[in-house]
Amino acid sequence: AAGVIQSPRHLIKEKRETATLKCYPIPRHDTVYWYQQGPGQDPQFLISFYEKMQSDKGSIPDRFSAQQFSDYHSELNMSSLELGDSALYFCASSLRREYDTQYFGPGTRLTVL
Amino acid sequence: AQSVAQPEDQVNVAEGNPLTVKCTYSVSGNPYLFWYVQYPNRGLQFLLKYITGDNLVKGSYGFEAEFNKSQTSFHLKKPSALVSDSALYFCAVRDSGPGAGSYQLTFGKGTKLSVIP
Numbered sequence: 001a002a003g004v005i006q007s008p009r010h011l012i013k014e015k016r017e018t019a020t021l022k023c024y025p026i027p028r029h030d031t032v033y034w035y036q037q038g039p040g041q042d043p044q045f046l047i048s049f050y051e052k053m054q055s056d057k058g059s060i061p062d063r064f065s066a067q068q069f070s071d072y073h074s075e076l077n078m079s080s081l082e083l084g085d086s087a088l089y090f091c092a093s094s095l096r097r098e099y100d101t102q103y104f105g106p107g108t109r110l111t112v113l
Numbered sequence: 114a115q116s117v118a119q120p121e122d123q124v125n126v127a128e129g130n131p132l133t134v135k136c137t138y139s140v141s142g143n144p145y146l147f148w149y150v151q152y153p154n155r156g157l158q159f160l161l162k163y164i165t166g167d168n169l170v171k172g173s174y175g176f177e178a179e180f181n182k183s184q185t186s187f188h189l190k191k192p193s194a195l196v197s198d199s200a201l202y203f204c205a206v207r208d209s210g211p212g213a214g215s216y217q218l219t220f221g222k223g224t225k226l227s228v229i230p
Contacts, residue, residue: 004156033217042203043157045217056217090156094216101147102218104157 002026004105006091012111013081021076021108025093031055032074033092033102034066043090049074050096081112115140115208119221126194127229134189134224136204146187147205147218148178157203163187174198194228201225 005024013019025032031050035043036059045058049068060066063081068074078085088109092102116139126132138144145164149157161172168180178189187204202225205218 031216035218042220042222043218045219048216058217092157096216101159101162103159104149106156109154 004091004093004103006089006105006108008108009106010109010111012113014113015081015083017081017112019078019081019110021078021089021091021110023074023076023091023093023105025072025074025091026103029093029095029103030072031094031096032068032072033094034060034074034076035090035092035104037088037090037107039087041087046076078110083112086110086112115144115206115219117204117206117219117221119202119204119224121224122222123225123227125227125229128196129193132191132194132198132226132228134202134204134226136187136189136221137185138187138204138206139185140206140208143209144187145207145209146178146180147207148172148176148187148189149203149205149220151201151203151223153200160189160202194226196228196230199226199228 007022033048034046037043046060048056052068063079066076088107090104090107092104094100094102118137147162148160161170163170163180171177176191201223203223204221
């Protein structure tokens with residue numbers, strides 16, 4: 001079965017640089033979620049999109065922005081990167097039904113030097 | 114607000130023995146509860162969920178979980194542990210109902226399961 005695809009899998013950036021993470025949801029899933037998992041931490045919700053509109057917003061810094069495109073893929077844009085942004089970034093997708101399961105991608109490991 | 118507690122950072126169990134990974138939750142409405150497993154440098158894999166109905170939920174790889182509303186718990190269990198079950202396990206919750214609003218999951222801190230041969 002098709003899974004959530006994330007690219008790149010690994011990314012190394014310098015402080016104050018920008019980064020773009022991409023997420024391709026499971027076919028026919030209409031909702032995309034972004035989570036951040038710091039070293040040894042639990043995943044923290046950042047933001048989600050339903051039918052290309054922002055639906056929920058969590059602890060996403062103002063330096064970050066995201067959008068969902070017409071083909072339902074999503075991009076997380078991160079600017080003015082800080083050392084503390086080093087983390088594993090997960091994308092998940094689901095159908096927008098209340099009880100539906102979020103399926104997670106393999107994650108993008110971002111390292112900020 | 115919704116929250117999850119996993120009281121054990123680590124659980125060690127001998128191969129072949131039953132295992133339990135504990136989870137308690139707090140929500141204002143009715144909970145949707147999930148268990149995910151994470152292997153090193155990998156994504157989160159869905160194991161099982163409780164939405165409504167039977168309190169005992171069966172999932173992937175022989176895992177099951179028991180929902181207990183009075184104790185606000187959703188413990189993960191397996192009758193016979195395998196070495197390959199060694200991983201990090203996350204419990205997650207989402208509040209249900211029209212007033213809950215967000216579909217975001219709130220995760221516990223995770224429990225590292227080590228199955229000893």
